[in-house]
Amino acid sequence: MGQSSSTDQISPAQREAETLAASTGALPTLREAFSRLSDPETGLIPLDSIRKCFALVIENPSSGTSGTLAPKEFPVLLAHVGSAIVDQFFLVEKAGLTWVEFLRGYTKCCGRTVASTSLNNLFKLVFVSANEKAGLPVKLQVDPSEDDDGKLSGSLLPADLLNLLWACWTLSWDSRNLRSSTSKGSLGRPDVDHLVLSAVESCAESADKLNFWDAKTSGLDIELPVSKVLTWALKTVPYLADCLAQFVNSRLGYLTSHQGKWEDLYFPVHGISPAEVSNTGLLTCGRAWAISLTLRDNLSEEISKACFLGESEDINESLLYRSSLHGKGLNRFWSHVEGYLGPVIMLIDACESNNVERRLTIGALTHQGFENKDIFYGSSGNLYALGPVFHVFAASGKEKNFIYSHLHPAVRVYDPHPKPVGIAFGGSIGNExxxxxxDFSKVTLRHHAVDKTYQHGSLFPNQGFLPTEMSVLEVEIWGLGGKRAKDVQTSYKKREEIFTEQRRKVNNRGPLNLKTLLFCNFFLRKFLNDAPFFYVFLQVDLKAFGDWEDSPEKMMMDMMADPNRVRRQDR
Known part of the structure; x- marks a missing residue:
């Protein structure tokens, strides 16, 4: 079975299955999991055992009275997701699950495949298998085909899509909960209305007539063709299906990392709380999770910390700037973000000047920190529409005008063509x-026709061709570079504090006496060959430097002793 090591006893089917499983890097874990789940006498995994391994048990479900209301079908649907995973991916015979079929099921669920196939499998799992097991009405059908994958046909309601998103959220929450050393408490519900409304805007034929600022997903009776929903998911949340793979891997990993009989292992029981998991200003749980579904690797992991209970403290350490906390304006903003060289995400909350209810939130993700430049710069990034609908606009590859952040110059001189002072993303100077x-008081949004850096799309519903000026309510900057980027910024700020203190002492120094002026005049005329000059006599704090050997005074004395001696700067 899974423990066989002799190549003479391995069939071609088993060798193929093990090769595919090994390509995922999980073959050792799968061997251990099969060994613990299988019956020693038959060498097969009983059906009840594999179902218990992936079961999601809901205790004391609550529909909630605030935030996004959960459809009453959601707890029932969630309780059947585990058995649906087994029935869809693992071919279990009457006697039990063989080693080869166990590997094939894992590869089909978690193996390397195109995103469209993964999303198709996810939709079939939730909307077909789980709904049928829960006895809920199913509006989707699977069209059989020769490749045994099958295509979906039919339509969905916004409430159905809400169930899917919360089911994926639950799988992600469970996988992180099992990987953590401490439990994160009850399962909260993120507000994902912006994702559902995004699908409605993209897939519904009557979306132009809908007021997205007042729309509630629980009350929408709009049919969304599943083919269009799959296309929307592939474009907007391409890594949504990864939630399923993470769940399966975490359950098997939890099984193999704990000693004792696996039947005695306790899988944490989930309770559904009525409130959103966390709310960290503009970067709410639902928005952070939606952004993470558009990213890979470290960036997705960093921003996911804002999604789950028990990790809010970690993400709060990544908050670089919040206008309501640190004050509005470019100078205050710059004092908190200068020196941070890692990826950052900026969120802007704004509203129309004469209509506070029409609020929108946009975001910009950059893979580098901000710099004070009067030109566009950057190598990559994304623009996001975060509310009331969610959309992502990745780099188009045509231009590289990702970021523009320009402050007033320290020494102002006459400039017949001054560059605009502020922060911009995409477009060109003067047409961003x-x-x-x-002052962080106004934000101007222009049509995507002016921009060749980011992909086309509206930043808010029914955006016209004319520039739209809105009042800024809140601005946030979150660092996604981890501890290393934060340590680099801390070191940078310490150096700046030393130089600021030196400048302060210079400014506080009283008038120079005549004897000092005569000495400086004699010294400069002697060693600079009577060249015209302007000089400033500085008082230097030796404590800021290492010792006398590093001080400017010693360098001056050495020059006076022997000005012709050849010197080499220590590096």
Whole structure:
């Protein structure tokens, strides 16, 4: 079975299955999991055992009275997701699950495949298998085909899509909960209305007539063709199906990492709380999770910390700037983000000047920190529409005008063509796709036609061709570079504090006496050959430097002793 090591006893089917499983890097874990789940006498995994391994047990479900209301079918649907995983991916015979079929089921669920196939499998799992097991009405059908994958046909309601998103959220929450050393408490519900409304805007024929600022997903009776929903998911949340693979891997990993009989292992029981999991300003749980579904690797992991209970403290350490906390304006903003060289995400909450209820939130993800430049810069990034609907606009590859952040120069000189002062994303100077002024009071949004850096799309519903000016309510900057980027910024700020203290002492120094002026005049005329000059006599704090050997005074004395001696700077 899974423990066989002799190549003479391995059949071609088993060798193929093990090769595919090994390509995922999980073959040792699968061997251990099969050994613990299988019956020693038959060498097969009983059906009840594999179902218990992936079971999701809901205790004391609550529909909630605030935030996004959960459809009453959601707890029932969630209780059958585990058995649906077994029935869809694992071919279990009457006697039990063989080693080869166990590997094939894992590869089909978690193996390397195209995103469209993974999303198709996810939709069939939730909307067909789980719904049928729960006895819920199913509006989707699977069209059989020769490749045994099958295509979906039919339509969905917004409430159905809400169930899917919360089911994926639950799988992600469970996988992180099992990997953590401490339990994160009850299962909260994120507000994902912006994702559902995004699908409605993209897939519904009557979306132009809908007021997205007042729309509630629980009350929408709009049919969304499943083919269009799959296309929307592939474009907007391409890594949504990864939630299923993470869940399966975490359950098997939890099984193999604990000693004793696996029947005695306790899988944490989930309770559904009525409130959103966490709310960290503009970067709410639902928004952070939606952004993470568009990213890979470290960036997805960093921003996912804002999604789950028990990790809010970690993400709060990544907050670089919040206008309501640190004050509005480019100078205050710059004092908190300068020196941070890692990836950052900026969120802007704004509203129309004469209609506070029409609020929108946009975001910009950059893979580098902000720099004070009067030109566009950057190598990659994404623009996001975060509310009331969610959309992602990745780099188009045509231009590289990702970021523009320009402050007033320290020494102002006459400039016949001054560059705008503020922060911008996309477009060109004077014609930016997103531009926020230096006071953080106004933000101007332009049509995507002016921008060749980011992909086309509206930043808010029914955006017209004319520039739209809105009042800024809140601005946030979150660092996604981890501890290393934060340590680099801390070191940078310490150096700046030393130089600031030196400048302060210079400014506080009283008038120079005549004897000092004569000495400086004699010294400069002697060693600079009577060249015209302007000089400033500085008082230097030796404590800021290492010792006398590093001080500017010693360098001056050495020059006076022997000005012709050849010197080499220590590096």
């Amino acid at each position: 796709r997103v531009f926020m002024d230096e």
